[in-house]
Amino acid sequence: xxxxxxxxxxxxxxxxxxxxxxxxxERLEKLLVNDPDARRFYRQFMQISAMLERYEQLPAExxxxxxxxxxxxxxxxxxxxxxxxxxxxxxxxxALYLGWRRGPAAGLNGKTAPARAGAAVAGFIxxxxxxxxIPRVGPPVECNGxxxxxxxxxxxxxxxxxxxxxxxxxxxxxxxxxxxxAWLSGEGxxxxxxxxxxxxxxxxxxxxxxxxxxITADGEARVLGTRLAVSxxxxxxxxxxxxxxxxxxxxxxxxxxxxxxxxAAQLTPxxxxxxxxxxxxxxxxxSFTVVNADTNVAIPGFEQLKEGAVLxxxxxxxxRLNIRANCEPQxxxxxxxxxxxxxxxxxELELAQPIANGFPNQIEIYYPYMLSGDPSFExxxxxxxxxxxxxxxxxxxxxxxxxxxxxxxxxxxxxxxVRFEVIDHAR
Amino acid sequence: xxxxxxxxxxxxxxxxCEPRIFAFIRSLVFSRADADDVLQETALVLxxxxxxxxxxxxxxxxxxxxxxxxxxxxxxxxxxxxLRFSDTLLEQLxxxxxxxxxxxEATQDALAHCLGELPAADxxxxxxxxxxxTTNRDIARGTGRSESAISRALNRIYMKLMLCIEGTLARxxxxxxx
Numbered sequence: 001x002x003x004x005x006x007x008x009x010x011x012x013x014x015x016x017x018x019x020x021x022x023x024x025x026e027r028l029e030k031l032l033v034n035d036p037d038a039r040r041f042y043r044q045f046m047q048i049s050a051m052l053e054r055y056e057q058l059p060a061e062x063x064x065x066x067x068x069x070x071x072x073x074x075x076x077x078x079x080x081x082x083x084x085x086x087x088x089x090x091x092x093x094x095a096l097y098l099g100w101r102r103g104p105a106a107g108l109n110g111k112t113a114p115a116r117a118g119a120a121v122a123g124f125i126x127x128x129x130x131x132x133x134i135p136r137v138g139p140p141v142e143c144n145g146x147x148x149x150x151x152x153x154x155x156x157x158x159x160x161x162x163x164x165x166x167x168x169x170x171x172x173x174x175x176x177x178x179x180x181x182a183w184l185s186g187e188g189x190x191x192x193x194x195x196x197x198x199x200x201x202x203x204x205x206x207x208x209x210x211x212x213x214x215i216t217a218d219g220e221a222r223v224l225g226t227r228l229a230v231s232x233x234x235x236x237x238x239x240x241x242x243x244x245x246x247x248x249x250x251x252x253x254x255x256x257x258x259x260x261x262x263x264a265a266q267l268t269p270x271x272x273x274x275x276x277x278x279x280x281x282x283x284x285x286x287s288f289t290v291v292n293a294d295t296n297v298a299i300p301g302f303e304q305l306k307e308g309a310v311l312x313x314x315x316x317x318x319x320r321l322n323i324r325a326n327c328e329p330q331x332x333x334x335x336x337x338x339x340x341x342x343x344x345x346x347x348e349l350e351l352a353q354p355i356a357n358g359f360p361n362q363i364e365i366y367y368p369y370m371l372s373g374d375p376s377f378e379x380x381x382x383x384x385x386x387x388x389x390x391x392x393x394x395x396x397x398x399x400x401x402x403x404x405x406x407x408x409x410x411x412x413x414x415x416x417x418v419r420f421e422v423i424d425h426a427r
Numbered sequence: 428x429x430x431x432x433x434x435x436x437x438x439x440x441x442x443x444c445e446p447r448i449f450a451f452i453r454s455l456v457f458s459r460a461d462a463d464d465v466l467q468e469t470a471l472v473l474x475x476x477x478x479x480x481x482x483x484x485x486x487x488x489x490x491x492x493x494x495x496x497x498x499x500x501x502x503x504x505x506x507x508x509x510l511r512f513s514d515t516l517l518e519q520l521x522x523x524x525x526x527x528x529x530x531x532e533a534t535q536d537a538l539a540h541c542l543g544e545l546p547a548a549d550x551x552x553x554x555x556x557x558x559x560x561t562t563n564r565d566i567a568r569g570t571g572r573s574e575s576a577i578s579r580a581l582n583r584i585y586m587k588l589m590l591c592i593e594g595t596l597a598r599x600x601x602x603x604x605x
Contacts (some may be wrong), residue, residue, distance in 0.1 A: 002472055009582050009585075009586070010579075010582065012582075012585075013578050013579075013581065013582040013585075014578070016581070016585075017563055017578055018457060018458055018459065019582075020457070020579075022509040022511065024509055025509075025510050025511065025512065028512075029512050029513060029516050032512075032519075032520075033515065033516050033519070034511075036523075039519065039520060039523060040523070042454070042518065042520070043454050043523060043524060044589055044592075045585060045589070046454040047450040047453070047454060047531070047534065048538060048585055048588055048589065049451050049453065049461075049585075050446075050450035050452075050453035050454070051446060051450060051534075051535055051538050052538075052553065052556075052557045053449075053459060053557060054446050054449060087545075104450055129475070132471070132474075134468075134471050135470075136463055136466075136467065138438075138441070138442065138445065138470065139437055139438050139441040139442070139445075139470050139473070139474055140470055140471050140474045142434070152463065153465055156471075165563075210529045231570075265461060306475075337549055371589075400549075410440075
């Protein structure tokens with residue numbers, strides 16, 4: 001191969017540094033198109049660049065080489081460094097492999113997937129259905145349960161899918177509705193990129209300037225704590241605000257509209273227009289799910305608590321239970337839950353659980369809407385558990401009613417009542 | 428094949444050549460962020476089409492073909508982007524890389540070796556440049572040197588690495604053609 005010209009080296013360097021102008025790209029093309037040696041040099045150059053970019057995931061300290069020759073027979077860092085780098089590669093690949101191996105298993109078994117090697121966890125999927133995560137590095141992972149998300153892991157939901165994304169340090173949640181594609185920026189950046197579909201957000205109060213930003217191809221919504229739904233499609237972006245206030249900014253024109261509750265901003269790259277939302281959005285409770293209160297993961301067989309269902313405490317994986325009301329839309333203003341029960345002898349059951357809240361007539365404002373409550377309060381971190389309740393043996397009637405607003409305002413939605421029985425064959 | 432076994436098989440194959448697929452894409456896409464996006468899309472398409480992969484044939488070649496389609500698709504989406512090679516040159520580069528792909532793995536190993544051969548100062552510059560999202564500008568600010576000086580220094584290190592890789596592969600009986 002002929003020695004590359006200085007010009008070729010410099011142009012390759014500019015491409016590597018993402019600093020080349022259109023004219024420089026054109027010049028590089030002229031050098032490459034009829035010269036196989038130049039093309040080979042370019043490929044080699046860019047492949048080294050690509051491989052080094054992947055080296056960023058190796059441990060911080062790559063052992064440095066020294067300028068001095070080592071004494072004969074002595075093992076030095078210089079001698080070890082290539083092996084160290086290779087061993088690090090192997091370790092990294094093994095760690096990723098093991099992480100990915102556990103990823104789909106977690107989805108299938110409902111257990112928490114361990115954090116994978118590399119970047120810090122940016123958030124986590126609390127629950128998901130018909131969802132695939134496409135990591136920045138590595139193959140897609142089917143996710144039907146918990147999953148720890150790193151920055152730029154793309155979360156995609158199928159036509160019948162959904163995913164709830166939460167964060168370890170604050171009580172904010174984003175719900176990806178069917179046919180949605182989105183990802184989080186790096187840790188601490190508080191940015192959600194929405195490529196397509198719809199995200200419903202319940203954002204805990206933020207301190208300016210550390211607001212959440214939901215970015216689409218048309219612009220962005222800046223949120224200091226509110227409830228909103230952002231949808232992105234071919235017709236542009238729509239930001240609907242149900243409580244609080246959101247600043248919506250068009251991408252190119254930077255036209256800005258402050259969007260209060262009850263309004264929606266329609267966004268294109270150059271325009272931002274305010275429209276009024278319909279007075280009330282119909283809400284309903286679609287189903288109930290019995291969960292393990294220590295993990296909030298559904299108890300197998302009781303993902304949907306059916307009318308007349310029988311829960312045998314002796315056969316369940318845990319007696320520390322809770323029941324979640326599943327609403328449509330997934331985020332509503334509040335949910336009022338009411339439970340009554342009769343003992344086998346026909347007497348009224350006295351229902352209580354250890355945490356003093358409204359149980360068994362609980363009002364839940366923050367998702368998830370749990371019968372026995374959970375520690376989802378404004379501004380507090382949210383562990384992935386809820387308050388356990390072990391139901392006494394008996395027959396129960398559970399009713400949940402959704403409301404559009406979080407306070408007394410807001411239209412009442414369609415409630416759901418389910419009757420079920422609790423037995424304990426161990427007794 | 429059950430879904431779990433199928434997924435594990437896919438992961439085994441994909442992980443074995445993921446750095447090479449990225450290198451392939453990065454040679455054809457100027458922006459690293461875009462290359463990452465194309466890699467993600469490629470991974471998704473590979474997984475979706477994994478049923479069509481003929482076991483016993485080379486996964487990496489199949490993956491490169493799909494990655495090439497994804498690069499072209501990405502270009503279509505960015506049709507107004509002026510920073511791009513012509514389709515002709517892109518085809519040439521893509522074909523060249525696929526034809527020489529069997530050497531990419533050896534190149535990767537040789538690079539690990541050659542990084543260890545660099546003098547400490549060069550090693551430190553590579554470490555600074557390729558950890559996190561550091562740019563030449565960041566390094567220039569931190570060291571008091573100009574951005575162009577950093578770029579030239581990196582070019583010089585790249586030339587050293589290329590020579591070293593070529594020598595390493597020649598000793599091992601391969602050629603640095605990938």
